[in-house]
Amino acid sequence: MNNYSYFQKIFYLLTFFISFINLNTLANEKINKDIFLSFDTSDSCENQKFTVEEVNKIMEDKVISIYTKIKNQDYIGSGFVISHHNNETYILTNSHVIETDNNIFIKWLDGNMDKAKVVFDGEGETDINDIALIKIKGISGMPVKIKKNPTIIGKEVVAIGSPFGYEYSISKGIISAIRQQGTMIQTDAAINGGNSGGPLIEKSGCVVGMNTAGIGETNTGLGFAISNKVLNRFVKKFLPDYALRNKGYEMQFQEKRNNLIKKNNKGKIKNLIIQEKNNDFEADLDYFF
Template sequence: MVRSRRSSSRSAVRGAGRALALAAALAAGVAAPAAARPPAALPRADERASANRRTPVVIAVEKVRGAVVNVSAEELVRIRVPSQPRGGTMGDLLFGDLFERPRYRKGYATTSLGSGVIVSPDGYVLTNNHVVERGARFRVGLLDGRELMAKVVGTDPSSDLAVLKLDTREKLPYVTTGRSDDLLIGETVIAIGNPFGLAHTVTTGVVSAVHRNFKAGERTMFDFIQTDASINPGNSGGPLLDIDGRLVGVNTAILGDRSAGIGFAIPIDRARRIAEDLIAHGEVREGYLGISVDDLPRKDGSVDGGSGGVRVTGVDPGSPGERAGVRSGDRVEAVDGTPPGSAAELLFRLRDLPIGRAARLDLSRRGARVQATVTAVELTPQRAAELVQQRVGLRVSEERVSGGTLVVVRSVAGRSPAAQAGLQPGDLVREVNSAEVSSVAGFQRAAARARRGGRLVLLVQRGYAAERIAFDFD
């Protein structure tokens, strides 16, 4: 009995010791054996940072992304205000709007969404004219989520470019402009924009072609950068960048299906020159040479849409063209070494010449080769009025009426385009290319702007009737 009690005592002591040891082990952080975990289905992820991921594209995007903005154009509209039921009856609720005079309030509706790029630290934004042309006010979204109001500094419909100014005094990130005259076919380019409202979308591609001409409806567009970087609705006005993050183009258009991979951008060399004019003068100053041209008949077997050559059909007296020795009847073989594809292309290239810059014309005159160097001068409003008289056959004057002045047709040259359109002395000219005019000075300025597009559209009023009449204004 005594031996059994001692044995029980020793067993109790050993059990207590094991319990204390287990408690100590748990207190020391040694876990008790657990059920075995199943092996992982996939190898362990490699979470180490890799320098290979920071490609030149990534570095370029990080450098300029903060300067790309979303542009929302809002149009002033009238919004009908629902009638308030007077008696609260079911009849008032159902038929109140039918028997009461409708009430309206002013409001804003978004008419277009596009992109833009900040090109200076003080907040100038370069974008497309078609993004802002219908807007009354503009909101610009930044990368950090803020929205700033902006005003239009100037627009140029003929080049489809516009400049906005952000309403802020802070210094903003901006994109440095590069060059487009030395772009390489096949070099990498980056497009950033707001396609389908998806802000700051980045796509990449290559330069597919330079100096590309293409048809947009009835209009031929000249001298674009072609790229296969994805450009979609909403990308308009966004930047096309080179691999160093420099601005080389302004994304503008796509051809055919959205998935065709054919996009176009305005070269930055032209866009910068136009933007500087818009910022400095509020409009683009067009160079004037005083040369009229037309297409020669196409030769058999020539490419469709091509020309049989370009011939000078007129030289304005006292113009830079006359001073350079250009004569009517000369055939234009090349401009600065490049043959023109058509008269329209030649006119585009001559009008794109900055004021004070010279162009070398290679001419053919009665079988002999002749060179002429023509320097562009500014087309003044007074000279634009003279061109209207020469090309359209129209002279205008100013007439005072109660409350202001009106622009009145003073004379119409016989057999001129204006005479063939039926214009008569005494007709009122209300608008020039959709811009209201009420003075001769305003008419002249509007005519100078219209010549960049090669078309003069007049809103003419006779009595209570009004009609828009278009004239070629090359």
């Protein structure tokens, strides 16, 4: 009887430890997945809804200010973390925010600053390719989640950026229109100089666009953002960790990069210009991505 009780206790203890290890493994897998995935792979962007205050908290470690110096002139823009890979942090912003290869610094909400390097610059010749990928050394911040499905007119959104140098400022509005075959979003959320490159976020906490332009010297209720349709295509084609996570895709990724570099005769991807194609924005998107 005593031997039976002894073995029973051993069995219970082993069961407990195995369950604990499995739970810990699942937790670690979830954390790692959250760190690397930068686009929506589930319905979470459809089913969640937060207040503006909650969206602010979600985005605090994801949105950054970008400082550049061109010909002794200081400029400020915005950006957001898109991924971590090989002990580096990748950030999306507008091409027109980083019109220089040097003197690019990002500033976090806590005041810390890092020097950034350009990975990809679309040169901003059209609305669609006014997009750039930069990176910093080390793992900082957390990646945003880009919504998989198109947004819809009337949805409430939040724009975050550094308008006129006022770092990490928030404005809210709605999706006013979807333009250029779904590649551009019009919003009445305030978008001013310095907002460029920052995220446009639904109240699900998911990014649906990259703020890129406002009409007029100050906010007129007419702002524009590159849509999540474009951002998702960009992430899937040019972000290293996405290519490495998908079997059979790494070779395509490397071939595309090498072809672009060879085409431009430079040591990195740059000067990729979208050609005019009779306002066929889908064709432009295919050409770019």
